[in-house]
Amino acid sequence: MKNTQASSSGRVFCIGHFASCILALICAASSASAQISLVGDWAGRYQEDFQDRVPGPDLGDYTGLPINEAARKYADSWDPSRVSLLEHQCEPYVSPHIYRGPLQFRIWEEKDPNTQELIAIKQYLGTYQQWRTIWLDGRPHPPEYAPHTWMGFSTGEWHGDVLTVNTTHIKAEFFRRSGIPSSDRTTLVEHYIRHGNLLSHVMIATDPVYLTEPLIMSEEFVLMERGNQNWLYNCEYAMEIDRPKNEVPHFLEGANPSLKEYAERYGIPLDAARGGAESTYPEYMTTLRSMLSGGPDKARPTTPPGPSREAVTNVGPTLSGPPRRRADLVRSATRGGWSRRAW
Amino acid sequence: MIVGAGANIAVQVGDDGVVVVDTGNGQLTDKVLAAIRSLSKNEIRWIINTEFDRDHAAGNEAISKVGRTVNGNPAAVVAHENASARMAQAGVADDGRPFNTYFEHARDFPFNGEPVMIYHDDGAHTDGGSMVMFRRSDVIVAGDAFLTTTYPVIDAKNGGSVAGIIRSLNRILDLAVPSKFLQEGGTYIIPGHGRIADEADVVEYRDMVVIVSERIADMVKKGMTLEQVRAARPTIDYDLRYGADSGPWTTAMFVEAIYNEMKATK
Numbered sequence: 001m002k003n004t005q006a007s008s009s010g011r012v013f014c015i016g017h018f019a020s021c022i023l024a025l026i027c028a029a030s031s032a033s034a035q036i037s038l039v040g041d042w043a044g045r046y047q048e049d050f051q052d053r054v055p056g057p058d059l060g061d062y063t064g065l066p067i068n069e070a071a072r073k074y075a076d077s078w079d080p081s082r083v084s085l086l087e088h089q090c091e092p093y094v095s096p097h098i099y100r101g102p103l104q105f106r107i108w109e110e111k112d113p114n115t116q117e118l119i120a121i122k123q124y125l126g127t128y129q130q131w132r133t134i135w136l137d138g139r140p141h142p143p144e145y146a147p148h149t150w151m152g153f154s155t156g157e158w159h160g161d162v163l164t165v166n167t168t169h170i171k172a173e174f175f176r177r178s179g180i181p182s183s184d185r186t187t188l189v190e191h192y193i194r195h196g197n198l199l200s201h202v203m204i205a206t207d208p209v210y211l212t213e214p215l216i217m218s219e220e221f222v223l224m225e226r227g228n229q230n231w232l233y234n235c236e237y238a239m240e241i242d243r244p245k246n247e248v249p250h251f252l253e254g255a256n257p258s259l260k261e262y263a264e265r266y267g268i269p270l271d272a273a274r275g276g277a278e279s280t281y282p283e284y285m286t287t288l289r290s291m292l293s294g295g296p297d298k299a300r301p302t303t304p305p306g307p308s309r310e311a312v313t314n315v316g317p318t319l320s321g322p323p324r325r326r327a328d329l330v331r332s333a334t335r336g337g338w339s340r341r342a343w
Numbered sequence: 344m345i346v347g348a349g350a351n352i353a354v355q356v357g358d359d360g361v362v363v364v365d366t367g368n369g370q371l372t373d374k375v376l377a378a379i380r381s382l383s384k385n386e387i388r389w390i391i392n393t394e395f396d397r398d399h400a401a402g403n404e405a406i407s408k409v410g411r412t413v414n415g416n417p418a419a420v421v422a423h424e425n426a427s428a429r430m431a432q433a434g435v436a437d438d439g440r441p442f443n444t445y446f447e448h449a450r451d452f453p454f455n456g457e458p459v460m461i462y463h464d465d466g467a468h469t470d471g472g473s474m475v476m477f478r479r480s481d482v483i484v485a486g487d488a489f490l491t492t493t494y495p496v497i498d499a500k501n502g503g504s505v506a507g508i509i510r511s512l513n514r515i516l517d518l519a520v521p522s523k524f525l526q527e528g529g530t531y532i533i534p535g536h537g538r539i540a541d542e543a544d545v546v547e548y549r550d551m552v553v554i555v556s557e558r559i560a561d562m563v564k565k566g567m568t569l570e571q572v573r574a575a576r577p578t579i580d581y582d583l584r585y586g587a588d589s590g591p592w593t594t595a596m597f598v599e600a601i602y603n604e605m606k607a608t609k
Binding site: 068071073082090092129130145146147148149150171181208233237245252 | 344346516531537540561581
């Protein structure tokens with residue numbers, strides 16, 4: 001951490017040389033104040049990955065994710081009405097996911113009152129009332145047996161004007177709210193890059209349980225000159241339907257009716273819709289074209305386990321199409337009772 | 344929580360003395376006692392065993408002898424009667440066995456200014472398990488009904504069952520209350536093995552056990568053999584988190600335990 005190193009040098013010089021001490025302190029202060037400030041209220045811009053971040057992905061849309069077979073199986077059996085269970089209703093998103101939804105957040109700094117050294121950068125994420133502390137004082141991460149939280153435990157360091165944050169101890173949740181899971185072994189690296197009133201946020205998530213390669217995501221936020229008042233997220237869990245305690249909504253093998261919807265609606269080969277690391281690289285376009293033109297057998301789409309279903313009108317052979325609807329997700333989410341989280 | 348000496352050990356300290364929940368595998372008892380003494384110099388009054396397995400109870404004798412009840416005896420060891428009986432069957436010496444046993448579904452006593460609630464985990468990991476809740480501290484010591492390291496260990500030979508595991512996990516969910524910050528913190532749960540957890544962690548684990556059980560039950564209904572069930576990999580989405588191909592509790596053993604139970608209750 002640049003600031004700490006500078007101030008540490010200052011303390012060493014102070015032992016024997018008063019003049020050097022003054023010089024070192026000046027250098028340390030200069031170093032600290034040279035760092036760009038991230039302080040302010042920031043609101044999301046959703047031109048990037050809009051469908052994924054605002055209305056929400058279609059069920060069966062696993063595109064763009066370097067997931068493994070375990071994640072596919074989890075997502076195939078995922079019934080959105082599971083979030084209507086009492087203990088799930090008020091769960092927020094985890095740190096690798098929360099910036100992907102509609103979000104405004106506030107950043108401020110905590111400084112040592114005596115030295116004015118930056119101890120931590122703090123965040124309050126208004127959409128789900130989550131707090132983050134990004135420690136910059138060089139402290140270690142907690143031991144393995146420490147609790148995990150939605151936001152995890154974060155430490156940061158400056159690389160020039162880029163704040164890089166490492167987060168561990170994150171709870172299990174989702175990379176994509178249509179059922180793509182993230183495990184509690186997930187770790188996250190973030191980069192905060194400010195350009196005037198814009199803040200670029202890059203996330204690199206690693207999950208040895210559900211990802212075969214790191215998942216890289218990016219978002220843009222804009223500084224709010226007039227912060228709005230939407231900073232609270234009241235959530236009161238309540239069971240509004242009678243159900244046994246043992247009931248955990250999920251689909252057995254072959255019973256999920258929604259797995260083909262996305263691929264059929266957009267005319268995308270099923271194999272392509274089911275994600276995987278290889279499908280996230282530009283070279284995959286060749287494979288995709290081959291699939292669309294009925295190419296080699298190995299590239300031909302396979303059918304995921306699921307009941308046969310009448311094809312939805314094919315809106316075109318390319319990856320583009322009309323705006324997708326959220327109706328299916330909402331319909332599924334409310335099948336077993338209303339969930340406050342399924343928006 | 345004291346870790347690294349077998350199963351997790353929980354310690355409650357106060358003016359009344361010390362309660363120790365589980366005593367570890369007996370190989371590092373000196374270190375366990377040193378850790379307890381770093382928390383309190385008061386007498387160890389009570390020991391509670393959540394399970395009778397050696398990794399939970401092998402330190403009973405040594406830690407009990409260091410402690411003292413108000414009557415001047417070694418610290419009393421509490422457990423369900425089934426646990427004590429199983430330990431006797433296994434040849435555990437009297438000094439290492441619980442003699443302050445209970446038969447009913449629950450037991451409680453006040454200590455250090457809070458109710459200590461002990462619930463029988465009937466037919467979960469075994470038929471002798473207990474779950475301990477420190478009601479004011481808002482901490483549940485779950486025993487092996489909840490683990491963050493592996494699939495639940497179902498010791499069917501000693502009365503364990505997946506139905507009992509689910510029942511115990513549901514009880515944790517009933518007892519645990521999250522803090523006001525959106526389903527996090529609040530009641531803390533110490534698993535038999537693994538990291539400190541809260542309600543959100545337990546509900547994920549409960550969901551996993553229910554889903555895997557229902558998948559296997561469905562396969563049993565379809566007439567599939569154990570080999571066919573294993574080949575269908577009903578745990579694939581959780582194996583990289585909880586599964587194991589070797590060691591004392593493998594994925595294959597977990598699937599077999601549920602298969603046998605579903606077959607028996609079909």
